[in-house]
Amino acid sequence: MLKIKIDNKEYSVKDGSYLIEAIRSAGHPVPTLCHRDGIEHYSSCMVCMVKDIKKSSYIPSCSALVQDGMEIDVSGTDVKNLRSKALELLFSEHRAECEAPCRIVCPAGYNIPEFNRLIASGDSERAREITAGELKGKTIMCIRCPGYCENGCRRKKVDQPVAIRNMKLFIAASVEGAIPDPSDPVMNEPLPKTGRSGRRFSSLIGKLEPGEQEEWLKECAGEIIRSREISNLRVAAGEAASCMHCDCRAAGDCRLRDLAEEFGIRDPKGKLIYSPIRKKINFQTGLVFENAKCIKCGLCVRVCEDDGKEEPRLCFLNRGFVSIISESLTGRFEDILQKQADKVIEVCPTGALSRFKPGQE
Amino acid sequence: MITEKNTESGCNCSAGVPTREEINSVVERVVESTGKGSDKVILILQEVQKELNWLPSDALKHICEITDITPGQISGVSTFYSQFRHLPSGRHTVKICAGTACHVKGAPLIIDAFKRELHISEERNASPDNLFSIEEVACLGCCTLAPVVQIDEKTYGHVKPTDARNVLDDFLNNSKKKGTVNTAGDPEKWDAEIRVGIGSCCVAGGSREILDEIAEMKEKYDLNIKLKPVGCVGVCNQTPLLEIVENSDMKARYTNVHRGQVEEIILKHVRPSTFKNRLRSRINDLVDSVISDDKVYSQINLPVEKREKYLNNFLGYQVHLATVNSGVLSPDSLEEYRMTGGFQAIHKCLRILSAKEIIEAISGSGLRGRGGAGFPTGKKWEISHAAQGSPKYVVCNGDEGDPGAFMDRMLLESFPYRVIEGMMIAAFATGASKGIFYIRAEYPLAVSRVRKAINDCYENKLLGKDILGTGFSFDAEIFEGAGAFVCGEETALIASLEGKRGTPHLRPPYPAVKGYRGKPTLVNNVETLSLVPWIINNGADAFSRIGTDRSKGTKVFALAGKISKGGLIEVPMGITIRDIIEKIGDGIAGGRKFKAVQIGGPSGGCIPASEADIPIDYEKLAEMGAMMGSGGMVVLDDSDCMVDMAKYFLTFTHRQSCGKCTFCRIGTKQMLDIITRISEGKAAISDLDELEKLSLYVKDGSLCGLGKTAPNPVLTGLRYFREEYEAHTKGICPAGKCQHLIKYFVTEDCTGCTKCSQDCPVNAIPFTPYERHLIDQELCTKCDNCRIVCPENAIKIIGTNA
Secondary structure (H helix, E strand, O other), X not given: OEEEEEOOEEEEEOOXXXXXXXXXXXXXXOOOOOOOOOOOOOOOOOOOEEEEOOOOXXXXXXXXXXXXXXXXXOOOHHHHHHHHHHHHHHHHOOOOOXXXXXXXXXXXXXXXXXXXXXXXXXXXXXHHHHHXXXXXXXXXXXXXXXXXXXXXXXHHHHOOXXXXXXXXXXXXXXXXXXXXXXXXXXXXXXXXXXXXXXXXXXXXXXXXXXXXHHHXXXXXXXOOOOOOOOOOHHHHHHHHOOOOOOOOOOOOOOHHHHHHHHHXXXXXXXXXOOOOOOEEEOOOOOEEEEHHHOOOOOHHHHOOHHHOOOOOOEEEEOOHHHOEEEEOOOOOHHHOOOOOHHHHHHHOOOOOEEEOOOOOO | OOOHHHHHHOOOHHHOOOOHHHHHHHHHHHHHHHOOOHHHHHHHHHHHHHHHOOOOHHHHHHHHHHOOOOHHHHHHHHHHOOOOOOOOOOXXXXXXXXXXXXXXXXXXXXXXXXXXXOOOOOOOOOOOOOOEEEEEEOOOOOHHHOOOEEEOOEEEOOOOHHHHHHHHHHHHHHOOOOOOOOOOOOOOOOOEEEEEEOOHHHHHHOHHHHHHHHHHHHHHHOOOEEEEEEOOOOOHHHOOOEEEEEEOOEEEEEOOOOHHHHHHHHHHHOOOOOHHHHHHHHHHHHHHHHHOOHHHHOHHHOOHHHHHHHHHHHXXXXXXXXXXXXXXXXXXXXXXXXXXXXXXXXHHHHHOOOHHHHHHHHHHXXXXXXXXXXXXXXXXXXHHHHOOOOOOEEEEEEOOOOOOOOHHHHHHHHOHXXXXXXXXXXXXXXXXXXXXXXXEOOOHHHHHHHHHHHHHHHHOOOOEEEEOOOOEEEEEEEEXXXXXXXXXXXXXXXXXHOOOOOOOOOOOOOOOOOOHHHOOEXXXXXXXXXXXXXXXXHOHHHHHOOEOOOOEOEEEEEEEEOEOOOEEEEEEOOOEHHHHHHHHOOOEHHHOOEEEEEEOHHHOEEEEHHHOOOEOOHHHHHHOOOOOOOOEXXXXXXXXXXXXXXXXXXXXXXXXXXXXXXXHHHHHHXXXXXXXXXXXXXXXXXXXXXXXXHHHHHHHHOOOHHHHHOOHHHHHHHHHOHHHHHHHHOOOOOOOOOHHHEEEEEOOOOOOOOHHHHHOOOOOOOOOOOOOOOOOOOOOOOOOHHHHHOOOOOEEEEEOOO
């Protein structure tokens, strides 16, 4: 057994254990992104940093072996600042939106992309439920709103915005009490400010490079008939299918976003760019890879490490700032991970690897 | 088999696209000789690239088909190391050194000049005729000849931007000639022994031609001389160096020898053996003296004292331990190494000393790792000795990637047997049975010398089974690095040996306990190993008597930059920086003012002239914010800009970062962005604080030494030269270096000779004979050509605000 001091309290730890285990079993939470129990440690994200007091240096606790007599600071200001800086750096190249632009500018904060997807897949019942849920017994705000959502809609820059407002109103008509009477005093109430107060952290994409706008079109597979006026559900489904899924598939399950909120990170204004936004979608296996969301933690590479030559998979390319996760130079994205797509999607701490669900999406 | 496309364009397959069958047969042939293990991936890629000149994706595919290598591994590895090319390139590669010494002497302008001359664009790195491609290399290790350009194996030193065409022409005209040198002589009674340096710097300076010339003379006059190529003398800025030894006391040395002088020098010392030849030489001499008066002023006729004063100063303050017998030993003669005391240390170790006694001697000597961090060598050996596991390995770290440092290259080139002996001692002491020399691929000469030395040792039973009949067995081999600075870090080096991407991991476990293939692996730097035989022969005390309290012995430095007499020097620890610069280096070149010295390369820092009296010592340098590093010492004068220097180093570390940890991968990028803004005059004063804060985070948060030390050049810059940074935020570069903040200006001294106009590559100077020239600032690319060619010195660099 080894003796170790964590935040000034002494503990006994088994020889050969890693710091993170010791610290966690001592009751201190340790944030991590690139680390997963059961997968070889890698020390990439550096958000699990702790201070080795005796050496006056910082070490990633996920890959540091406990040594006898260590004194570790896990909650000091220095440690917090360093962890938070690591997150800030990661966000500075995280060209991704947690929430879609339409939802961010929506004064009511309605979950528009999800609504669109339900309409497109023909599940109008569920779309109605969501709408009703968001109203919480009040009237729908769209009727008073000029349609900020459509102004923010990324599709607008490609051809024309998705007819969100009309679709929303079309569905709301079937919700009791959603559409107010024109004489209702609520019609004269001002709209809430389009600030995002009270809502969750959302990373931003920064300036788009030429050609990047079109990448989102890949989300809209199949033939689409556009219409501004929504007269029936079939027309609505056609129009809704033109939604480009700007919201992140991992919005509710992103460790990077959770940590940003925990550490109170502000998204950096300028984003570092070295490679364009690219959406790679395999419509057979449903694997989606968005390089601009990747934090290069390598979990997806390591989780398949022991599989030998079984099936083509993801690997690192290049060195340093320009390193990326990719299919191999000799293969095609369409051929990789035929059997193990779920495994890599599950370990990805962000929305870089996710699942494309035809029908539902 | 050559494709139609290639025959049409008239070049061989190296510049075009080879067929699938061609590729497959190359790959199969290579794999046959290398083996199919996944750890062989780097070697296989290197060999395939040697044949095809690049790596077509079909080649990668076929390698995966017939070996254990996976597509993921081959993609990751081949894109990680700079050596590998995935696009076809020109038949010849123009390597332009971007090392520190070359940078301060204008390498960026040279790169621009060659790009212009060869019409190389962003999209296509090959000249239109597919003859040349350009490659920027971190350091060619010829710092004293800066700026240096290497085309294939031929090196050109002191290149000016206006020389690009000449260099290319010279290469094309001379590339076919290849002389072989006959060095044999009558061993019994030579009239003289002629020693010619054949270290990389000397070769780059033209010593091969000198050798050829002497060999020709030997035939022509039937001279009874021994022609002997020797390793580096360290006087690298005065190459080629010729030394004539008539008997043991009589030595004459000539520096900066050029081909035309050889005959005269030799005949001055050696009499032709027959009367007819003597007469011939006499007449030649007579004719020469009539038709040329160059001779009168050439250094050949200077009195000996004057000629050698500089050399004596240069060599006088040095202490040669790692480089003992420099300039005397032939680098490829095992016999000579033995005659001068070589392999006595390993004899002593194998026959008299126990492993424990050897480790005690090394510990007692106070020797610390010469790779940069200064970890006590004895301690490392002890850990490795105690570690469980078999077999154990010793790795000689010769991945000297530090731009501006070339001491490991010189040691490997000049004293390969000594490094091998050092490694054998380390192996015996730690119980290792296998040794690997990790040498960077940019050092082909070092690789071939060590390869020959290893073969010699095998032939002489100094390597292999039961060495010298003592029962000790040890094998050694070479692994060529593929171009990644980060592989100098020992854990990354081991990853690279194992055929992986060279990313470091957190220690412990230390390689000494769990290293190559999971076995105990002792990793020592080249210089560290070269000092080992000396310590064993002369005793720990003799070594620890040299130096300071905590830093013992000597350190080899590569002295370059704006120094009068640069070169490779070995000095005792504790010597002051000022002594090195003023006494050994003979002060600053060109009468300029000594501003700072950059020690330790990209991990080190700039120490200002005002602090030059500090002694060289690991701790002292660290205190100053610099670092011993691997020993690059680049001297800067008042025309060097500290912001530009910091930007240069950051660009380097940023490019060389492996990309594993957040702080190094993204942090160095953000730092580089800020410093670029500063150098362009676009930064606010608050950016300096931001840069400083970020630097400290990167220092604290990075995983390995590369990231932890990358901010040093910036931090020392801000510490000692803050006012210079502040000036940049006001749009002024006091040194007149930062391109965005300067312009070229023609003074009234202009005579209208039109030279500048003719040499301007972008036609920014109208052709106006006998009138004062004008520079169109819109068109000017600041290539510096006009200023170089102006005979009146009428072109000045001024601030954009002026």
